[in-house]
Amino acid sequence: MSVIRHPSTGTAVTVKQWRYTATGGETTLSGTDGFGLSLSYTVGAEEVYINGVLLVRGTDYTASTGTSITGLTALVAGDVATVMSANSFNVANAIAASTVTAKGDLIVANGASSVSNLAVGADGTTLVANSSSSTGVAWAGPISAAGKNRVINGDMSVWQRGTSFSYPTGTLNTYFADRWTSSNGSGSTFTLSQQATSDTTNLPFIRYCARVQRNSGQTSSSNINVAQSLETATSIPLAGKTITVSFYARAGSNYSGSANGLGVYLSYGTGTDQNILTGFTGQTNPIATTATLTTTWQRFSYTTSLPSTATQVSILYSFTPTGTAGSNDYYDFTGTQIEIGSIATPFQTATGTVQGELAACQRYYYRNTSTGGYARLGTGQVTTGTIVNGYVKFPVTLRAKPTALEQSGTASNYAVLNAGGTTNACSSVPAYDNATVEGASVNFTVSSGLTIGNASSFMDNNTTSAYLGWSAEL
Amino acid sequence: MNYVEIGTTTDGQKLFGRVDDDGLMRVTCIESDPQYQAWLNPTDTLVSNSSTPQAGN
Numbered sequence: 001m002s003v004i005r006h007p008s009t010g011t012a013v014t015v016k017q018w019r020y021t022a023t024g025g026e027t028t029l030s031g032t033d034g035f036g037l038s039l040s041y042t043v044g045a046e047e048v049y050i051n052g053v054l055l056v057r058g059t060d061y062t063a064s065t066g067t068s069i070t071g072l073t074a075l076v077a078g079d080v081a082t083v084m085s086a087n088s089f090n091v092a093n094a095i096a097a098s099t100v101t102a103k104g105d106l107i108v109a110n111g112a113s114s115v116s117n118l119a120v121g122a123d124g125t126t127l128v129a130n131s132s133s134s135t136g137v138a139w140a141g142p143i144s145a146a147g148k149n150r151v152i153n154g155d156m157s158v159w160q161r162g163t164s165f166s167y168p169t170g171t172l173n174t175y176f177a178d179r180w181t182s183s184n185g186s187g188s189t190f191t192l193s194q195q196a197t198s199d200t201t202n203l204p205f206i207r208y209c210a211r212v213q214r215n216s217g218q219t220s221s222s223n224i225n226v227a228q229s230l231e232t233a234t235s236i237p238l239a240g241k242t243i244t245v246s247f248y249a250r251a252g253s254n255y256s257g258s259a260n261g262l263g264v265y266l267s268y269g270t271g272t273d274q275n276i277l278t279g280f281t282g283q284t285n286p287i288a289t290t291a292t293l294t295t296t297w298q299r300f301s302y303t304t305s306l307p308s309t310a311t312q313v314s315i316l317y318s319f320t321p322t323g324t325a326g327s328n329d330y331y332d333f334t335g336t337q338i339e340i341g342s343i344a345t346p347f348q349t350a351t352g353t354v355q356g357e358l359a360a361c362q363r364y365y366y367r368n369t370s371t372g373g374y375a376r377l378g379t380g381q382v383t384t385g386t387i388v389n390g391y392v393k394f395p396v397t398l399r400a401k402p403t404a405l406e407q408s409g410t411a412s413n414y415a416v417l418n419a420g421g422t423t424n425a426c427s428s429v430p431a432y433d434n435a436t437v438e439g440a441s442v443n444f445t446v447s448s449g450l451t452i453g454n455a456s457s458f459m460d461n462n463t464t465s466a467y468l469g470w471s472a473e474l
Numbered sequence: 475m476n477y478v479e480i481g482t483t484t485d486g487q488k489l490f491g492r493v494d495d496d497g498l499m500r501v502t503c504i505e506s507d508p509q510y511q512a513w514l515n516p517t518d519t520l521v522s523n524s525s526t527p528q529a530g531n
Contacts, residue, residue: 383484403507405501408500431489432504
């Protein structure tokens with residue numbers, strides 16, 4: 001018997017040598033050798049020699065019992081048969097594979113020369129140092145990172161234009177929530193509105209959603225599309241990358257999408273600052289699939305890769321109604337996120353703050369809405385006997401110079417301040433005059449009574465219906 | 475919806491008003507406005523009635 005000891009640990013590795021001199025005719029080896037050692041070996045670890053020549057396991061002999069060798073060619077008297085066998089042993093300091101028990105588990109130290117299993121963390125969490133943990137590390141997060149989500153107003157919280165819109169048929173590229181636009185062909189009338197998510201169990205961390213509803217009694221099966229197109233400056237950082245789009249959605253009790261399906265399209269193009277609802281140059285839809293909705297909030301996610309030539313990206317939801325609309329023929333969506341990477345990490349708004357998200361929206365559209373009571377909307381100067389030329393400074397720099405002015409359409413909603421402090425209702429709707437990306441001038445017209453050169457203010461005429469809006473949308 | 479010319483801006487550009495179906499003029503704009511241009515060139519507009527929607531249609 002030979003004994004080998006590991007130099008650092010002293011762990012014994014025993015090699016036994018069983019040696020037998022044949023009397024002739026033996027085809028089996030077993031029992032006690034000439035030195036009083038009984039034959040025993042670890043199956044698969046044995047080596048059998050005849051006169052010093054190593055035999056081939058399974059061909060020259062069979063070793064399956066641990067105590068006998070069979071199947072030999074008959075030995076000749078004087079042949080020396082030797083069986084060598086090491087005991088089973090473990091490599092010193094090896095970590096047992098059984099330490100980990102599930103996908104994603106980690107082996108971590110919990111002290112000197114001691115390790116343990118750290119179970120995989122939840123999706124989106126990050127491993128951080130934690131001195132209070134027995135292993136010195138712990139899963140934390142998800143860590144918020146402004147800019148992760150390329151979709152602005154993904155939580156449907158900003159609706160500068162209003163919070164409910166009833167659209168006629170033939171609506172094309174009409175904005176509702178900030179950064180979100182809609183279209184519907186010659187089909188049904190429909191309503192888009194902001195709603196509370198109202199589910200503290202399944203979606204407690206997003207306050208608002210958008211409701212896309214086919215008006216009750218409508219029968220057209222024309223698509224109702226809502227979409228957000230990312231401008232080129234936001235899209236190009238996604239080029240050549242794997243990206244994941246995710247969102248939450250639920251159906252109304254009368255949702256009529258075929259098989260409760262909602263079309264989901266992630267598109268890219270090669271143009272500059274175009275809108276998906278009026279077409280991308282070189283449009284391709286790497287994600288064109290259907291999400292199956294239920295009346296409970298679900299999160300959906302899809303991953304794809306964009307080519308390096310992509311300069312525009314958009315997300316579009318398409319509702320194809322069937323039959324006659326009931327009173328709850330709608331779906332709700334919120335939490336839209338487009339991020340780099342192959343998994344959907346927890347939702348976060350593009351900027352991570354309420355004020356940041358509003359400012360991000362105002363880069364594309366700004367509306368100054370009156371609160372009533374002759375609230376001042378800005379100041380200006382009388383340029384003729386009937387016109388005040390006013391100026392409004394935008395709160396953030398717009399994406400592009402506005403070329404139009406939106407207002408309520410009712411002249412009497414607006415007024416200007418005369419010398420002496422009296423108000424003078426407008427006789428025409430406020431009119432676009434000029435603009436830069438920083439601010440705009442507006443002409444307010446009254447029937448008479450102004451003095452050229454005087455300073456003035458413009459305001460609502462004691463109504464909450466007055467507003468001034470400028471768009472720099474795609 | 476229709477557009478009508480309603481005057482000029484301070485710097486002499488033509489000013490247009492968008493008259494909605496209810497008769498109210500909710501938008502005034504200059505000639506380069508994209509929505510006004512889309513109204514001038516309706517072939518640019520597209521909304522699909524297809525039962526197999528394509529993004530952008």
